[in-house]
Amino acid sequence: MKLEKGVRLSRFTTIGTGGPAAAFARPETVDELQEVLAYARDHELPVAVVGLGSNLLVADEGFDGLVLKLAGELARAEVDGERLVAGGGAPNAVALHRARAAGLGGFEFACAIPGTIGGGVRMNAGAYDGDWAGILERALVVDAEEASWRTPEQLGLRYRRSDLKPGEIVAEVEFRLAARPPVEIKSLIADLQARRKAAQPTNKRTYGSVFKNPDHELTAGRMLEACGLKGYRIGGAQISPRHANFIENADEARSEDAIALMGEARRRAYEQHGVELEHEVVFLGELELPPLSK
Numbered sequence: 001m002k003l004e005k006g007v008r009l010s011r012f013t014t015i016g017t018g019g020p021a022a023a024f025a026r027p028e029t030v031d032e033l034q035e036v037l038a039y040a041r042d043h044e045l046p047v048a049v050v051g052l053g054s055n056l057l058v059a060d061e062g063f064d065g066l067v068l069k070l071a072g073e074l075a076r077a078e079v080d081g082e083r084l085v086a087g088g089g090a091p092n093a094v095a096l097h098r099a100r101a102a103g104l105g106g107f108e109f110a111c112a113i114p115g116t117i118g119g120g121v122r123m124n125a126g127a128y129d130g131d132w133a134g135i136l137e138r139a140l141v142v143d144a145e146e147a148s149w150r151t152p153e154q155l156g157l158r159y160r161r162s163d164l165k166p167g168e169i170v171a172e173v174e175f176r177l178a179a180r181p182p183v184e185i186k187s188l189i190a191d192l193q194a195r196r197k198a199a200q201p202t203n204k205r206t207y208g209s210v211f212k213n214p215d216h217e218l219t220a221g222r223m224l225e226a227c228g229l230k231g232y233r234i235g236g237a238q239i240s241p242r243h244a245n246f247i248e249n250a251d252e253a254r255s256e257d258a259i260a261l262m263g264e265a266r267r268r269a270y271e272q273h274g275v276e277l278e279h280e281v282v283f284l285g286e287l288e289l290p291p292l293s294k
């Protein structure tokens with residue numbers, strides 16, 4: 001399978017930052033995926049997979065390993081009875097479109113989550129009281145040694161995380177949905193999208209929620225807003241003036257700008273609220289937040 005060199009990962013992240021991958025491949029079948037994973041194992045290359053890069057911050061220096069982008073069969077979505085069967089690389093929007101056209105409801109909550117089906121498993125993505133764990137029947141997880149089907153329990157799905165390890169790739173997913181008239185699905189989607197538009201920046205380059213909501217009366221967004229961070233800027237990145245738990249690429253931002261903003265946000269949340277915010281966004285490459293001085 002063809003390996004590309006030096007592909008800039010800023011092309012594959014919604015924030016639009018990130019340096020090159022040492023090697024890049026687009027496997028289209030489970031066999032191709034296993035072949036390329038075995039190659040990485042034999043050459044001791046670390047492996048990462050990108051979905052839509054919608055919760056991903058990649059180091060400006062890039063990633064010294066193999067990055068995979070699932071394509072072809074691994075990015076298709078189709079309906080089989082009351083099941084939605086999708087490749088790990090299928091965009092949520094495509095999967096939702098297929099479900100709606102077939103009159104299957106239950107996946108509408110994902111209408112405002114701009115990722116892929118596999119990325120959703122890794123993050124247990126969710127919104128509006130729904131999440132992947134609630135509809136997932138099983139997922140085919142592939143690594144260099146084997147391919148095995150796992151249930152939500154075996155995947156360890158919980159709030160915005162799973163037990164998937166680097167190098168374990170979600171190649172295919174089966175969701176259990178339920179019959180619902182397409183017109184009802186359409187109207188629910190329109191309602192959820194309007195709610196989203198009213199609360200969050202939907203026309204800016206971001207990577208979604210920066211921090212997980214802490215165990216506190218304030219959400220991460222409200223806490224950072226109370227810290228006076230809305231609109232705060234470092235370099236080309238700024239905390240969204242609309243929602244303080246989003247960082248926008250305001251003007252040719254670099255990942256180091258986003259890291260500096262996250263460091264400042266964590267410092268203020270700790271000093272003013274005694275809370276250690278934990279990042280939701282996934283880091284790829286050599287990226288580290290500055291330590292909190294306690």
Ligand SMILES: Cc1cc2nc3c(=O)[nH]c(=O)nc-3n(C[C@H](O)[C@H](O)[C@H](O)COP(=O)(O)OP(=O)(O)OC[C@H]3O[C@@H](n4cnc5c(N)ncnc54)[C@H](O)[C@@H]3O)c2cc1C
Pocket residue numbers: 014048049050051052053054055056070088089112113114115116117118119120121122123124125126127164168169170171201202206207208209282
């Ligand atoms: C505007 C905006 C709004 C958002 N709203 C929400 C929301 O409401 N709820 C929510 O939960 N999230 C939200 N997000 C975050 C993001 O969309 C989700 O986390 C999404 O599930 C990430 O999917 P992705 O395919 O883009 O993954 P990526 O960002 O590409 O990757 C995230 C992680 O998943 C891993 N990964 C990706 N594909 C696979 C695969 N096939 N197998 C194994 N691991 C994989 C990556 O290696 C990485 O570790 C939002 C993001 C944006 C930009």
